[in-house]
Amino acid sequence: MKDLLIREVLARGQELEGKEVEACGWVHRIRDLGALRFLVLRDKSGTLQAVFKRGETPQEVLSRALELREESVVCVKGSLRRAPTREGYEISARDLRLLSAPVEPLPLEVPDSPKATLPTRLKYRWLDVRNPKVSAIFKLKGWIAGKFREHFSSLQFTEIFTPKIVATGTESGADVFPVLYFGKTVYLAQSPQFYKQMAVIAGLERVFEVGPVFRAEPHHTVRHLNEYHSLDIEVGFIESYNDVMDLVEGFFRRLAQDLHEVRELLEEHGAEPLQVPERVPRLTMRQAYEVLAEYGKRVQYGEDLDPEGERLLGSYARERYKSDLIFVTEYPWKVRPFYTMRKEEEPAWTYGFDLLMRGLEVVTGGQREHRYERLRQNLREKGLREEDFSFYLEFFKHGAPPHGGAGMGLERITMQMLGLQNIREARLLPRDTERVTP
Amino acid sequence: MKDLLIREVLARGQELEGKEVEACGWVHRIRDLGALRFLVLRDKSGTLQAVFKRGETPQEVLSRALELREESVVCVKGSLRRAPTREGYEISARDLRLLSAPVEPLPLEVPDSPKATLPTRLKYRWLDVRNPKVSAIFKLKGWIAGKFREHFSSLQFTEIFTPKIVATGTESGADVFPVLYFGKTVYLAQSPQFYKQMAVIAGLERVFEVGPVFRAEPHHTVRHLNEYHSLDIEVGFIESYNDVMDLVEGFFRRLAQDLHEVRELLEEHGAEPLQVPERVPRLTMRQAYEVLAEYGKRVQYGEDLDPEGERLLGSYARERYKSDLIFVTEYPWKVRPFYTMRKEEEPAWTYGFDLLMRGLEVVTGGQREHRYERLRQNLREKGLREEDFSFYLEFFKHGAPPHGGAGMGLERITMQMLGLQNIREARLLPRDTERVTP
Numbered sequence: 027m028k029d030l031l032i033r034e035v036l037a038r039g040q041e042l043e044g045k046e047v048e049a050c051g052w053v054h055r056i057r058d059l060g061a062l063r064f065l066v067l068r069d070k071s072g073t074l075q076a077v078f079k080r081g082e083t084p085q086e087v088l089s090r091a092l093e094l095r096e097e098s099v100v101c102v103k104g105s106l107r108r109a110p111t112r113e114g115y116e117i118s119a120r121d122l123r124l125l126s127a128p129v130e131p132l133p134l135e136v137p138d139s140p141k142a143t144l145p146t147r148l149k150y151r152w153l154d155v156r157n158p159k160v161s162a163i164f165k166l167k168g169w170i171a172g173k174f175r176e177h178f179s180s181l182q183f184t185e186i187f188t189p190k191i192v193a194t195g196t197e198s199g200a201d202v203f204p205v206l207y208f209g210k211t212v213y214l215a216q217s218p219q220f221y222k223q224m225a226v227i228a229g230l231e232r233v234f235e236v237g238p239v240f241r242a243e244p245h246h247t248v249r250h251l252n253e254y255h256s257l258d259i260e261v262g263f264i265e266s267y268n269d270v271m272d273l274v275e276g277f278f279r280r281l282a283q284d285l286h287e288v289r290e291l292l293e294e295h296g297a298e299p300l301q302v303p304e305r306v307p308r309l310t311m312r313q314a315y316e317v318l319a320e321y322g323k324r325v326q327y328g329e330d331l332d333p334e335g336e337r338l339l340g341s342y343a344r345e346r347y348k349s350d351l352i353f354v355t356e357y358p359w360k361v362r363p364f365y366t367m368r369k370e371e372e373p374a375w376t377y378g379f380d381l382l383m384r385g386l387e388v389v390t391g392g393q394r395e396h397r398y399e400r401l402r403q404n405l406r407e408k409g410l411r412e413e414d415f416s417f418y419l420e421f422f423k424h425g426a427p428p429h430g431g432a433g434m435g436l437e438r439i440t441m442q443m444l445g446l447q448n449i450r451e452a453r454l455l456p457r458d459t460e461r462v463t464p
Numbered sequence: 465m466k467d468l469l470i471r472e473v474l475a476r477g478q479e480l481e482g483k484e485v486e487a488c489g490w491v492h493r494i495r496d497l498g499a500l501r502f503l504v505l506r507d508k509s510g511t512l513q514a515v516f517k518r519g520e521t522p523q524e525v526l527s528r529a530l531e532l533r534e535e536s537v538v539c540v541k542g543s544l545r546r547a548p549t550r551e552g553y554e555i556s557a558r559d560l561r562l563l564s565a566p567v568e569p570l571p572l573e574v575p576d577s578p579k580a581t582l583p584t585r586l587k588y589r590w591l592d593v594r595n596p597k598v599s600a601i602f603k604l605k606g607w608i609a610g611k612f613r614e615h616f617s618s619l620q621f622t623e624i625f626t627p628k629i630v631a632t633g634t635e636s637g638a639d640v641f642p643v644l645y646f647g648k649t650v651y652l653a654q655s656p657q658f659y660k661q662m663a664v665i666a667g668l669e670r671v672f673e674v675g676p677v678f679r680a681e682p683h684h685t686v687r688h689l690n691e692y693h694s695l696d697i698e699v700g701f702i703e704s705y706n707d708v709m710d711l712v713e714g715f716f717r718r719l720a721q722d723l724h725e726v727r728e729l730l731e732e733h734g735a736e737p738l739q740v741p742e743r744v745p746r747l748t749m750r751q752a753y754e755v756l757a758e759y760g761k762r763v764q765y766g767e768d769l770d771p772e773g774e775r776l777l778g779s780y781a782r783e784r785y786k787s788d789l790i791f792v793t794e795y796p797w798k799v800r801p802f803y804t805m806r807k808e809e810e811p812a813w814t815y816g817f818d819l820l821m822r823g824l825e826v827v828t829g830g831q832r833e834h835r836y837e838r839l840r841q842n843l844r845e846k847g848l849r850e851e852d853f854s855f856y857l858e859f860f861k862h863g864a865p866p867h868g869g870a871g872m873g874l875e876r877i878t879m880q881m882l883g884l885q886n887i888r889e890a891r892l893l894p895r896d897t898e899r900v901t902p
Contacts, residue, residue, distance in 0.1 A: 027710075027711070053863075069669060070667060099863045125701075126863050128862045129837075155663070164663075168622045168624065172613065175610065184606045189676075189691055189893045190678075191900060203629075203645055205641050205643050207690075207900065208680075208897050210900065224589070228591070228594055228599075229593055229594035230599060230602065231507060231508035237676065240629070261465055263539075269465045272465075273465070397564070417901045418902075420590075421902075423567050423568045424568070424570055424590070424591060426537065427488070427563055428563060436625070454624060454625065455659060457627055462629060462645065463631045
């Protein structure tokens with residue numbers, strides 16, 4: 027493995043100045059000036075110019091440097107010196123190792139890749155992601171997942187690993203992908219819902235999971251994927267679903283507070299820091315209808331929000347509370363799954379919530395029904411058959427604490443953090459109705 | 465959410481002594497002594513005795529306490545006092561809230577669950593895991609995954625999230641589960657192999673992933689699962705596969721060093737600390753054949769190790785090097801997948817390795833072939849059709865650094881760490897040829 031990434035060389039620039047260093051990476055740009063060749067080297071961490079020049083560089087090395095093409099993989103050795111480059115330093119090249127050269131012309135120019143069409147970018151993703159603006163998306167995504175784990179681990183949550191191969195869909199059996207499994211038909215999990223609840227009931231009490239979820243909805247939108255990663259939490263012994271919202275809010279506050287660690291990634295996209303006020307507004311759905319009415323948008327009483335409604339509530343949160351986040355609470359029973367706990371006094375409404383981030387739903391959560399008989403009743407009222415969910419009902423027969431949780435869309439959070447236009451940009455290799463390769 | 469877990473109450477025992485505390489959890493054991501009822505409460509973090517006693521406990525509360533059954537979920541309020549219990553404290557109960565009671569007799573006694581048969585335990589997993597010895601497995605597993613991320617993040621690795629829905633199997637197209645995907649047949653990923661390599665080639669350079677992998681092999685062994693979690697790394701700009709082994713070794717050394725953090729989990733299983741010597745032995749496969757011959761075990765030259773061979777090498781490592789770990793290197797080309805780099809001078813052998821932990825393979829890794837023409841040649845020699853892997857070959861056309869990586873079986877590491885007899889014990893909800901529920 028490399029001794030030093032380019033960023034590490036630059037960070038130690040003063041100490042290494044005048045000394046021999048080696049930088050390995052891809053040839054990002056080439057500029058020729060007579061017998062001078064400037065290569066901009068790019069690695070995971072940054073860029074650094076290498077200068078090949080008669081008199082400084084041995085003739086044989088210079089000749090080989092002149093044959094290099096963009097996106098070749100090389101190691102350049104030479105002395106580090108100050109230079110009027112963006113990085114403040116350059117390498118005066120003495121030696122060059124060619125590790126790999128393109129065998130075909132590049133179908134996508136790496137420095138211009140963000141300007142290409144999305145289908146082209148996704149087709150040549152291994153070139154597209156070499157662009158620092160694009161790799162910033164995936165570095166940020168990894169950072170968010172890391173913060174999620176760190177945050178909930180510090181609150182005594184245990185990471186769990188639930189099956190993705192399941193016998194029944196989470197909600198109604200629709201919108202699941204069938205899998206042929208040793209002669210049986212089973213399904214891909216739409217969410218870890220049932221099993222994270224089981225883990226709480228099994229005494230793990232506070233659990234989280236980071237894993238893929240699979241949705242067979244034939245969407246053609248910029249905000250849906252058929253496979254994405256969900257950040258899930260589930261927690262027992264809650265007093266109400268406000269406990270769950272407090273946990274979600276605490277995580278987003280942590281993200282906002284620590285965002286300075288990845289400032290450069292946000293800057294690649296000209297993205298603003300996340301505004302999280304002292305208390306994130308919590309609006310019941312019925313209050314949301316009224317707010318939307320003020321914005322000239324009518325939503326049928328008892329119905330879900332559409333994308334425009336979410337956007338308008340985002341504007342409201344920003345204008346009224348200077349907040350990038352807003353909870354919508356007490357979702358209608360009609361649009362929530364059977365395992366949601368309903369309000370005792372108003373059973374048409376539930377202890378289910380969504381969190382909108384800059385006008386897009388990024389989290390769904392709520393308190394779950396933990397009472398066996400109520401759960402059976404919920405199933406019946408949803409027109410579902412008890413026998414299809416019998417394995418799930420079993421979990422509630424032997425002592426189940428009140429509990430709740432949330433599922434957060436990792437790609438959606440990444441998208442909203444950076445202001446991306448299409449959720450596919452936040453997925454290394456998106457799967458949609460048309461796309462299963464590369 | 466609870467103010468304090470039981471462990472947190474106990475940790476602050478001195479400060480809280482004589483004060484009112486509340487402990488919530490499951491009723492682990494009940495002991496009656498005349499008009500005295502002792503309840504042992506159990507939560508995620510530990511146990512604590514609550515005493516219900518005439519004179520101390522209000523009559524109405526005492527009556528309700530006398531009706532409680534095991535595995536009811538309760539909150540007990542009362543003053544904390546010193547007691548000759550294992551925990552050193554108990555609660556003198558003043559109040560009791562019943563949150564949930566079993567609606568049916570328990571099919572599995574929680575304190576005795578490890579003694580039940582594995583099929584019974586897996587059938588009633590939400591009861592089985594309530595046993596502290598069993599939950600210790602899953603807490604340790606989550607801890608290992610956390611260490612993995614922490615360790616590789618600190619080395620500038622980026623976490624990636626690759627698709628589990630793929631158009632082609634990783635190796636030969638056999639042993640994959642077919643998925644019906646919008647009218648097409650696709651497959652579940654056997655490993656993130658192709659995509660973690662792509663991420664390296666895409667300039668992310670150092671990547672890791674924690675995710676499910678799916679193997680359609682109809683195994684009936686105690687060391688195979690059809691769905692498990694793999695800890696994957698892949699890294700560019702390596703000099704040789706020794707760099708990869710150094711990284712793997714560094715991770716296991718870190719595990720061993722930090723294992724004191726989870727000492728109590730190991731103690732539940734009477735497990736020994738992990739022995740990792742200053743340098744983990746690295747034995748070529750040909751040397752391994754000779755060692756095995758000394759142990760009276762003949763392996764056909766050029767063949768893979770079988771479970772007995774692995775066990776014997778485990779004994780050898782322990783006896784000769786006081787090591788729980790041993791690398792076997794230079795695996796035969798015949799038993800390695802096409803993407804493995806072969807030894808230049810001896811193409812029947814590869815830069816592929818396994819790591820055995822206490823006599824069981826827990827990691828497989830190696831240097832990958834990054835040279836486009838060599839890769840095509842490898843495919844041909846394996847009798848595979850280039851067109852089936854054309855999307856993968858594309859990655860290597862535009863500058864691919866030398867790279868390598870490893871996949872580590874999370875359940876196998878957990879199993880070996882604790883000395884479990886069956887890998888199913890280390891999976892919350894194992895999937896095998898017979899089992900897709902709960």
